Amino acid sequence: xxxxxxxxxxxxxxxxxxxxxxxxxxxxxxxxxxxxxxxxxxxxxxxxxxxxxxxxxxxxxxxxxxxxxxxxxxxxxxxxxxxxxxxxxxxxxxxxxxxxxxxxxxxxxxxxxxxxxxxxxxxxxxxxxxxxxxxxxxxxxxxxxxxxxxxxxxxxxxxxxxxxxxxxxxxxxxxxxxxxxxxxxxxxxxxxxxxxxxxxxxxxxxxxxxxxxx
Numbered sequence: 001x002x003x004x005x006x007x008x009x010x011x012x013x014x015x016x017x018x019x020x021x022x023x024x025x026x027x028x029x030x031x032x033x034x035x036x037x038x039x040x041x042x043x044x045x046x047x048x049x050x051x052x053x054x055x056x057x058x059x060x061x062x063x064x065x066x067x068x069x070x071x072x073x074x075x076x077x078x079x080x081x082x083x084x085x086x087x088x089x090x091x092x093x094x095x096x097x098x099x100x101x102x103x104x105x106x107x108x109x110x111x112x113x114x115x116x117x118x119x120x121x122x123x124x125x126x127x128x129x130x131x132x133x134x135x136x137x138x139x140x141x142x143x144x145x146x147x148x149x150x151x152x153x154x155x156x157x158x159x160x161x162x163x164x165x166x167x168x169x170x171x172x173x174x175x176x177x178x179x180x181x182x183x184x185x186x187x188x189x190x191x192x193x194x195x196x197x198x199x200x201x202x203x204x205x206x207x208x209x210x211x212x213x214x
Contacts, residue, residue, distance in 0.1 A: 046078070047078070052072040052174070101165075104165065105165035
């Protein structure tokens, strides 16, 4: 395959690269922006995909961002690959501020109180909900009693406020990304098209000079 890696990475390396890319975050951001500019699609379709990827980054569906971004981009008739690349907006450097903004907005809209320590215990609440889910699934095949306390706490204090609160900042960030992307991608594509025309004209000129030679 054309894009298949020659050196297959181990699972541990994949997880490490997701936290800190091998070439650093600067190189990773450059790679994503470079790929977005070179996508063979009209600027508005690429920008729609970028909107989808950025918006989905504000949802609490971790592990499903790729799938949701692709579905949203397809619904909006945007570029699916652009949506996948744009989910990079949600990364270990931005997850905490995204979570805090989404949770604060969600609790405000729901009329509930936002616990200032929630963002510090966010990982613990995710872990607790996962443990409840696992234990309750195992309880189906044993005599143990199901306990939904941690999962209920996670839903009320984290998931629902995060889901509701992420809509407004997600749309805002997505629109900013969309309106910034359209002119930048347009300018890049026009400049690249101009360079290609210049190279083609140069090749034609050299070909004509070669034909005129005796």
